[in-house]
Amino acid sequence: xxxxxxxxxxxxxxxxxxxxxxxxxxxxxxxxxxxxxxxxxxxxxxxxxxxxxxxxxxxxxxxxxxxxxxxxxxxxxxxxxxxxxxxxxxxxxxxxxxxxxxxxxxxxxxxxxxxxxxxxxxxxxxxxxxxxxxxxxxxxxxxxxxxxxxxxxxxxxxxxxxxxxxxxxxxxxxxxxxxxxxxxxxxxxxxxxxxxxxxxxxxxxxxxxxxxxxxxxxxxxxxxxxxxxxxxxxxxxxxxxxxxxxxxxxxxxxxxxxxxxxxxxxxxxxxxxxxxxxxxxxxxxxxxxxxxxxxxxxxxxxxxxxxxxxxxxxxxxxx
Amino acid sequence: xxxxxxxxxxxxxxxxxxxxxxxxxxxxxxxxxxxxxxxxxxxxxxxxxxxxxxxxxxxxxxxxxxxxxxxxxxxxxxxxxxxxxxxxxxxxxxxxxxxxxxxxxxxxxxxxxxxxxxxxxxxxxxxxxxxxxxxxxxxxxxxxxxxxxxxxxxxxxxxxxxxxxxxxxxxxxxxxxxxxxxxxxxxxxxxxxxxxxxxxxxxxxxxxxxxxxxxxxxxxxxxxxxxxxxxxxxxxxxxxxxxxxxxxxxxxxxxxxxxxxxxxxxxxxxxxxxxxxxxxxxxxxxxxxxxxxxxxxxxxxxxxxxxxxxxxxxxxxxxxxxxxxxxxxxxxxxxxxxxxxxxxxxxxxxxxxxxxxxxxxxxxxxxxxxxxxxxxxxxxxxxxxxxxxxxxxxxxxxxxxxxxxxxxxxxxxxxxxxxxxxxxxxxxxxxxxxxxxxxxxxxxxxxxxxxxxxxxxxxxxxxxxxxxxxxxxxxxxxxxxxxxxxxxxxxxxxxxxxxxxxxxxx
Numbered sequence: 001x002x003x004x005x006x007x008x009x010x011x012x013x014x015x016x017x018x019x020x021x022x023x024x025x026x027x028x029x030x031x032x033x034x035x036x037x038x039x040x041x042x043x044x045x046x047x048x049x050x051x052x053x054x055x056x057x058x059x060x061x062x063x064x065x066x067x068x069x070x071x072x073x074x075x076x077x078x079x080x081x082x083x084x085x086x087x088x089x090x091x092x093x094x095x096x097x098x099x100x101x102x103x104x105x106x107x108x109x110x111x112x113x114x115x116x117x118x119x120x121x122x123x124x125x126x127x128x129x130x131x132x133x134x135x136x137x138x139x140x141x142x143x144x145x146x147x148x149x150x151x152x153x154x155x156x157x158x159x160x161x162x163x164x165x166x167x168x169x170x171x172x173x174x175x176x177x178x179x180x181x182x183x184x185x186x187x188x189x190x191x192x193x194x195x196x197x198x199x200x201x202x203x204x205x206x207x208x209x210x211x212x213x214x215x216x217x218x219x220x221x222x223x224x225x226x227x228x229x230x231x232x233x234x235x236x237x238x239x240x241x242x243x244x245x246x247x248x249x250x251x252x253x254x255x256x257x258x259x260x261x262x263x264x265x266x267x268x269x270x271x272x273x274x275x276x277x278x279x280x281x282x283x284x285x286x287x288x289x290x291x292x293x294x295x296x297x298x299x300x301x302x303x304x305x306x307x308x309x310x311x312x313x314x315x316x317x318x319x
Numbered sequence: 320x321x322x323x324x325x326x327x328x329x330x331x332x333x334x335x336x337x338x339x340x341x342x343x344x345x346x347x348x349x350x351x352x353x354x355x356x357x358x359x360x361x362x363x364x365x366x367x368x369x370x371x372x373x374x375x376x377x378x379x380x381x382x383x384x385x386x387x388x389x390x391x392x393x394x395x396x397x398x399x400x401x402x403x404x405x406x407x408x409x410x411x412x413x414x415x416x417x418x419x420x421x422x423x424x425x426x427x428x429x430x431x432x433x434x435x436x437x438x439x440x441x442x443x444x445x446x447x448x449x450x451x452x453x454x455x456x457x458x459x460x461x462x463x464x465x466x467x468x469x470x471x472x473x474x475x476x477x478x479x480x481x482x483x484x485x486x487x488x489x490x491x492x493x494x495x496x497x498x499x500x501x502x503x504x505x506x507x508x509x510x511x512x513x514x515x516x517x518x519x520x521x522x523x524x525x526x527x528x529x530x531x532x533x534x535x536x537x538x539x540x541x542x543x544x545x546x547x548x549x550x551x552x553x554x555x556x557x558x559x560x561x562x563x564x565x566x567x568x569x570x571x572x573x574x575x576x577x578x579x580x581x582x583x584x585x586x587x588x589x590x591x592x593x594x595x596x597x598x599x600x601x602x603x604x605x606x607x608x609x610x611x612x613x614x615x616x617x618x619x620x621x622x623x624x625x626x627x628x629x630x631x632x633x634x635x636x637x638x639x640x641x642x643x644x645x646x647x648x649x650x651x652x653x654x655x656x657x658x659x660x661x662x663x664x665x666x667x668x669x670x671x672x673x674x675x676x677x678x679x680x681x682x683x684x685x686x687x688x689x690x691x692x693x694x695x696x697x698x699x700x701x702x703x704x705x706x707x708x709x710x711x712x713x714x715x716x717x718x719x720x721x722x723x724x725x726x727x728x729x730x731x732x733x734x735x736x737x738x739x740x741x742x743x744x745x746x747x748x749x750x751x752x753x754x755x756x757x758x759x760x761x762x763x764x765x766x767x768x769x770x771x772x773x774x775x776x777x778x779x780x781x782x783x784x785x786x787x788x789x790x791x792x793x794x795x796x797x798x799x800x801x802x803x804x805x806x807x808x809x810x811x812x813x814x815x816x817x818x819x820x821x822x823x824x825x
Contacts, residue, residue, distance in 0.1 A: 039709060039712030039716060051716055096518070096519050155553050159556075160553070167556065167557040168550045168553055168554060168559075169546075169559070175516065263550075266547065266553075268521065279677065279706060280707065281706035
């Protein structure tokens, strides 16, 4: 088992590292195509001479490939560079914007997984029943509606018509306590969770349905096992493997979804920072964020693969 | 699976708890209390007064950094850290003597003295990346005694009383400067408020109990938070902000939510700058054609729902530097004459890029209408919405976009806008176009120290500047300030970017 995990890890890393390099280099080239970083760094009132001086001082007159290699070298040493707009180092900036996003993502994923486990199990255990059909319809709708639209509806209903939650913004746990921080993040988390939950529900339902048709379930029933024993001891565990894979893949959706949801709810997180940095052509920040997103998505997929491997007895027996 | 069931149960409990989280921050923040919440159209960036990437960001520093002078809502220069000032001239040239408020100390215990002013001006001029270096260039400081300084500038000191009301006049503790304290997220000033916390897009201040003017902080807590328009509207509808600025089309929703709306024209002026070095804009007939080929009234109605005043001058119609009598000047819409001028200049079908700031909806819409109106007179404009630094780069450095669109007027003194847009060395005059009469009046206005007389000179310049068409004014937007009913003491500022929260109760 350990050998299989190590092999899987090595294989994934062999793909992930070149992929990360390709993504970051591609972004580097794109940003240069969009505009002149020296002008962006100089600010709105700089003269032509000042811009040229900045270009020279920061080595921006070197070939792009050389600059990329230099950036990469700094990143390896933990230096992500300095923000052009905010005049601080990128690590500090990302560190400021990261906590709301982490909390929001964790809450959204927790809501999605919790609700999907419940709905998917109910639907999967009684396929084609009334509840299954309703959940199928709802989950299809949930996948189809963009999360920013869900967010706007949630604001209208739960912040304006029925003011249970704030319409937007964020307060740190240090300032108002964790419970109130989560209160600020609840509506955006629900908006973000809906499509994740729907896909997870459909996956779990299909997976459970598949497991219930397997011989081992029939054998367990013949041996007199109760439905709850069959579900908890046999079917659910095997059905969870595809769900875990989907959750891993959804980390990417979580990040892209957070970009829009954070803007709708005015949450000062990584999504907001990304949009502000792209708009202001803050090259070092955009570059760092792309690398961060790429690393998170690749890592999440890797973890999901390993967990799925652990959950699936067939994989283990092969090992 | 049991673990998963427990996790699911945990989520349900967590979400229930969250939903019952006491509504902390849910609707009701803007109830009449000891807190004032202002939703700003932009975020703070840095809180160092010498490093503000945009001058408008002084909104975030002004609550905690008093400036030497103060520019009131009606553009009167009032005392602040300097209680009085007197100008004069001697054999070394013009000077401005400032008498400083006595008995003040910074939070770190450093007394506020003439030395403070000297080290601050030096910092503004010499700090790497200082955004105040340009406007304080050539200004020197002499310490006359503990509480008096003499500022000199060989070009004149007439502009200094107004300029020192902006970030350039913000006073930082001598000790903080000597210790090279990082002020990006810290504060070292004398102000009505102290800095409590800095978060991305949100700054919270608390009233400074030791402040010299007991009435300046009328609330215990001041919060300035950046919200995009849609988020601002949501916050207004749920009553979470006390004061904000909204586009005209969103104002009625705010009124429905019980907010009052106070409209005013400010110093801002939407305008095009033209590079006269690039063909066909080296031909005055083409520039004139552009000027009279723009249907300003239609543009104002279409883009800003009529919440604007068409403008044919350099300065915004809400400032003292605007000449009411000159009005739109010679720029009445005349499409037939514009077509004829383009044809006469042989510029029919000429193509050019117009750069403007991406993400600013009004800017993008105005330039799109402009593109259509130019097509009507025979010019092919192509709008390129790009990031702000790129506008500067393409227009002034690369010079491959001969027309730039933006808003001017976010300056404490008219001389700043003049230097930037009209004078031959101006950043936004890459063609170096020069009008002798304006150059002379600009020099005279710097030497003039009577503010009323200075404004009269700028009014003269305001009407003259666009005549040769290298600067094309369009309109002054009307700003709608949305103010909660319980707010007291609010005054519309002289420019939307520079509100004052002194004496404003939430």
